[in-house]
Amino acid sequence: MNLQVLESQFWSLCLQGIALGFIYVLISLGYTMVYGVLRLINFANSEVFMVGTFATVVAQVGILQNQTDSQSLHGFRLIYTLVFALLFSMLICGFLGILVELVAYRRLRALGTNRLASLISAIAVSIVLLETTRIVTFSRPQTSPRLLDKWSFGEVAGANFRIDTVMVIVSGIIIFFTLDRFVTKTRLGKAIRAVSMSEEISKLMGINLNRVVSLTFFIGGLTTGAAAFFYTTVYETTQFNVGFNLGLAAFTTAVLGGIGNLRGAFYGGMFLGVLEQFASAILGSQWKSVTVFTVLVLVLLLKPNGIFGEAVQQTRT
Amino acid sequence: MNKKIQRSLAVVSAAALVFGVSAVTSATAAPKTVYLAFQAPLTGSNALTGQDELTGAKFALSEYNATNPAIKVELVLADDQGLAEVAAVVAPGIAANKKIIGLIGPAFSGATQASLPAYKATGLPMISMSATRVSLTDKKAPVNGFPIFKRVVANDKFQGPALARYAIKGVTSPAVYLVDDKTAYGKGLADYTAPSIKSLIKGTDSVPENTSDYTSVVAKVKASGANVVIYCGYAPDAAKFVKALRDGGYTGIFAAGDGVLKQTFPNNAGNTAAEGARLTAADVPFEDVATPAQMVAYTKLTGIKIPGTYVTSTYNATNIYLACIKQGVITRPGMQNCLTAGSFKGIAGDTIKFDRYGDIIGGAAVGAFTVKAGRITYVAVA
Numbered sequence: 285m286n287l288q289v290l291e292s293q294f295w296s297l298c299l300q301g302i303a304l305g306f307i308y309v310l311i312s313l314g315y316t317m318v319y320g321v322l323r324l325i326n327f328a329n330s331e332v333f334m335v336g337t338f339a340t341v342v343a344q345v346g347i348l349q350n351q352t353d354s355q356s357l358h359g360f361r362l363i364y365t366l367v368f369a370l371l372f373s374m375l376i377c378g379f380l381g382i383l384v385e386l387v388a389y390r391r392l393r394a395l396g397t398n399r400l401a402s403l404i405s406a407i408a409v410s411i412v413l414l415e416t417t418r419i420v421t422f423s424r425p426q427t428s429p430r431l432l433d434k435w436s437f438g439e440v441a442g443a444n445f446r447i448d449t450v451m452v453i454v455s456g457i458i459i460f461f462t463l464d465r466f467v468t469k470t471r472l473g474k475a476i477r478a479v480s481m482s483e484e485i486s487k488l489m490g491i492n493l494n495r496v497v498s499l500t501f502f503i504g505g506l507t508t509g510a511a512a513f514f515y516t517t518v519y520e521t522t523q524f525n526v527g528f529n530l531g532l533a534a535f536t537t538a539v540l541g542g543i544g545n546l547r548g549a550f551y552g553g554m555f556l557g558v559l560e561q562f563a564s565a566i567l568g569s570q571w572k573s574v575t576v577f578t579v580l581v582l583v584l585l586l587k588p589n590g591i592f593g594e595a596v597q598q599t600r601t
Numbered sequence: 602m603n604k605k606i607q608r609s610l611a612v613v614s615a616a617a618l619v620f621g622v623s624a625v626t627s628a629t630a631a632p633k634t635v636y637l638a639f640q641a642p643l644t645g646s647n648a649l650t651g652q653d654e655l656t657g658a659k660f661a662l663s664e665y666n667a668t669n670p671a672i673k674v675e676l677v678l679a680d681d682q683g684l685a686e687v688a689a690v691v692a693p694g695i696a697a698n699k700k701i702i703g704l705i706g707p708a709f710s711g712a713t714q715a716s717l718p719a720y721k722a723t724g725l726p727m728i729s730m731s732a733t734r735v736s737l738t739d740k741k742a743p744v745n746g747f748p749i750f751k752r753v754v755a756n757d758k759f760q761g762p763a764l765a766r767y768a769i770k771g772v773t774s775p776a777v778y779l780v781d782d783k784t785a786y787g788k789g790l791a792d793y794t795a796p797s798i799k800s801l802i803k804g805t806d807s808v809p810e811n812t813s814d815y816t817s818v819v820a821k822v823k824a825s826g827a828n829v830v831i832y833c834g835y836a837p838d839a840a841k842f843v844k845a846l847r848d849g850g851y852t853g854i855f856a857a858g859d860g861v862l863k864q865t866f867p868n869n870a871g872n873t874a875a876e877g878a879r880l881t882a883a884d885v886p887f888e889d890v891a892t893p894a895q896m897v898a899y900t901k902l903t904g905i906k907i908p909g910t911y912v913t914s915t916y917n918a919t920n921i922y923l924a925c926i927k928q929g930v931i932t933r934p935g936m937q938n939c940l941t942a943g944s945f946k947g948i949a950g951d952t953i954k955f956d957r958y959g960d961i962i963g964g965a966a967v968g969a970f971t972v973k974a975g976r977i978t979y980v981a982v983a
Contacts, residue, residue, distance in 0.1 A: 286804070286821065293820035300816040415644065422905065423649040425837045427869045434848055446848070519813055521841060521869050525645075529811055564817035570783060570807035 289565045295443035297561040303449045305557025306456030310511035311534035312549040313463065314504035320480040320544040321500045324399060327406040328384045330531020331413035332505055336377040336512025337522035338417065341428045343372040356433035365431055374509035381505025382498050384409055390494065418524040425523040428516045452514045459510055464546055476500055536580055542590030551592060633672045635931050637922055638695045640679040640706035640716065647683030651708055653909030654730055657887065658705050660899050661919035672926050677701055681712045688712035692719035701725065702936050703922045705915065710734030711785040717746055725749060726936045728921060730914040733757045734789050738958040751940055751959040753914045755883035755967050760858055761793025763967040764881045768831050768856035769798060777801045778827035780818060782810040782834030790833040790858050803827050810834060815842045819849035828853035835860040836910065840869035847874040859884055864907040867972045880970040886977060887912040890949040917947045
């Protein structure tokens with residue numbers, strides 16, 4: 285056990301944990317939105333994330349022609365590149381989410397098949413996406429150019445407020461609260477919540493169920509695409525299997541907070557990000573997963589629906 | 602289609618999937634055609650290593666078959682995903698195929714160990730291009746590869762101390778932080794690296810491969826005051842780790858073993874992060890030993906401009922089999938005798954002759970490399 289690291293790195297670990305947590309939160313929204321509506325886990329979401337990371341690289345390198353060894357960008361060119369890559373990744377993932385719903389869920393849902401069939405078909409789509417990407421990329425990691433020079437706003441108590449860290453946190457907050465407002469305040473958001481409460485009654489009230497489900501997958505894809513952009517911008521690399529660990533962490537985030545619950549996902553992500561950092565630092569990285577999943581089991585023993593499973597029913601999707 | 606036929610086809614397909622075996626080319630067994638199996642991770646998270654190695658085997662075969670030899674050679678692929686549990690299922694299928702007279706691989710040590718019972722039982726000769734675990738050729742080990750296992754790379758007993766020596770070379774008051782990736786390879790290499798620099802080690806960590814975020818490790822490295830970081834793992838993770846270290850303000854030495862010796866390491870780490878990194882390997886980059894004409898042909902065949910790790914050793918392993926086949930060897934016992942008694946030439950002109958337990962006599966040299974101007978450059982023997 286290495287407690288010495290806390291003396292100089294405590295706030296640094298907190299900050300990095302929160303930044304990582306926001307990436308988890310954005311991916312976990314893809315799981316939690318779909319679960320909220322269909323009561324099914326979208327196992328293809330981790331691969332939607334993976335595709336988003338490649339979409340970011342394609343946008344930055346393929347479309348905007350930034351080379352891997354190019355210098356960092358500045359001013360309008362930087363903002364334009366980042367915003368374009370963010371939107372590109374979000375839209376690709378959003379439409380991929382709709383495609384996943386059409387291929388893996390809709391027909392099975394229409395036929396009224398066992399829920400397990402949908403889970404398996406989602407896993408199948410996930411494997412198809414994974415292996416296709418592996419073949420296309422020759423199993424090689426793809427590097428994203430360092431477009432954003434990683435300058436620092438300054439250091440506070442050992443925590444380095446680097447531009448990419450701050451960008452992830454600020455953007456994560458904006459995206460999360462925009463989604464939260466959308467779900468709670470808008471007509472479409474209310475339709476999503478209505479379907480999550482009762483499919484049958486929603487249909488009787490004139491809600492187009494297929495449209496709402498597709499919209500849910502689209503929104504889940506958008507947030508997952510945003511996470512993919514931030515991941516690629518911070519870590520500057522991706523590969524075909526990047527979705528596995530991140531997807532697992534995001535799924536854990538959703539379960540910790542109470543799957544199907546937006547605000548639960550938020551707190552779950554923060555908790556998991558910080559917990560991972562401290563577990564790695566104090567116990568060693570080899571104990572990170574053990575710690576995280578021990579905590580998960582303990583939480584579920586005490587609160588079977590997750591920390592906020594039933595507490596914030598109003599925001600349930 | 603007749604239902605019975607459909608069912609039979611389904612069973613055959615399922616069996617092929619279960620055993621993970623597929624022929625690269627049409628299996629119409631013409632006379633004078635022999636088969637070599639290639640076992641490595643071809644799918645899954647370790648696929649990069651296996652796919653890289655496969656290019657070495659394919660290239661050696663393409664050169665051989667282009668000479669219109671009397672005995673044609675075809676490759677049979679076995680995907681063990683680099684996992685012991687998968688290898689244990691794959692190996693019996695390969696072992697049972699009597700047309701296969703030699704195995705190139707397995708790539709990973711754990712998969713090799715799990716495959717040994719099946720191959721020993723059927724006397725299938727093996728030459729691994731990258732399994733470096735010491736016990737595989739240790740006569741005292743409870744499960745070693747004697748008499749069928751051979752390898753064309755130095756084992757970790759040689760590479761570990763060489764890596765330690767090279768990492769701290771010329772560093773005033775070295776303080777070492779040792780990190781492995783929890784794989785059989787990474788942990789094994791770390792175990793043989795640590796003893797010779799025990800008193801200098803300020804901290805250790807085991808970070809699972811495919812980890813994205815290294816910030817907590819960087820925090821520990823900084824808190825420990827280390828000025829030498831030794832990483833035992835593979836290139837994709839090493840690139841992420843060294844980038845995180847440099848972004849976190851670490852300015853000391855970064856050193857790593859043969860798993861990192863591929864051009865994708867500096868490429869993925871970016872312009873400056875990997876600069877000056879110290880690397881060791883029993884494998885030399887293929888582009889450094891191949892002729893320009895071979896490189897052109899290699900790229901044409903594989904579509905890859907920069908060969909990955911172990912391409913050279915896979916090319917050598919394949920050519921060793923082909924040398925025996927050129928002598929008319931077409932059976933497993935014949936191949937075993939040829940490998941045991943023969944003396945072969947590597948692509949770099951080195952002599953390869955195996956000792957009784959399967960290591961190269963005299964040990965394969967461990968090379969020292971550094972990253973200079975974004976390129977991996979050979980320095981000397983470590």
